């Protein structure tokens with residue numbers, strides 16, 4: 001369950017936002033749409049615990065993110081939230097595989113077999129040893145998805161995952177995200193202004 005209450009955010013010397021309340025029951029996904037500059041990425045950062053709101057609440061299952069201490073929030077985020085960024089950044093000195101390995105949480109059993117299965121599902125097993133600078137855009141995006149889901153997060157956020165993709169690749173990425181969310185039992189929240197993405201979601205909020 002993802003729930004927000006009277007979320008407000010203000011950038012220093014920038015715009016102020018009051019976001020509509022959100023309530024998405026467990027096992028359901030959500031699409032957040034809206035024109036450029038309306039605050040979609042800002043809202044995603046609040047929902048993911050990346051930026052602290054001026055006021056209001058974000059609850060993921062029974063945890064109220066901003067009632068946690070900063071260190072507790074960091075660890076909650078690491079264990080329960082995955083984010084696929086619009087432009088993913090990787091540690092460029094490391095291989096694709098190593099970038100996933102450094103994201104995996106401590107104490108997971110059979111780490112390498114878990115990661116190997118994941119890269120296979122995402123079709124990047126032949127690129128696992130490549131340095132990330134040598135990956136294509138589509139491969140980087142799939143690596144970004146792999147890194148976001150390696151810890152089977154309760155919630156998976158995706159920021160404009162189909163931006164600049166042609167129709168074919170846009171459907172491949174959307175189907176991959178939905179499939180992975182289902183396999184991991186994660187709720188998928190996708191932010192977009194891409195009309196092609198609408199058909200994949202039952203719940204939508206237009207900012």
Ligand SMILES: Nc1ncnc2c1ncn2[C@@H]1O[C@H](COP(=O)(O)OP(=O)(O)OP(=O)(O)O)[C@@H](O)[C@H]1O
Nearest residue numbers: 011013014015035036037038039040041042043193
């Ligand atoms: N760090 C910042 N400081 C000040 N203003 C900012 C900052 N980041 C974003 N903004 C402004 O806040 C507004 C909302 O930005 P945001 O990125 O959330 O919009 P968006 O709906 O995701 O846009 P897009 O679809 O173009 O990515 C924009 O007007 C932007 O210029």
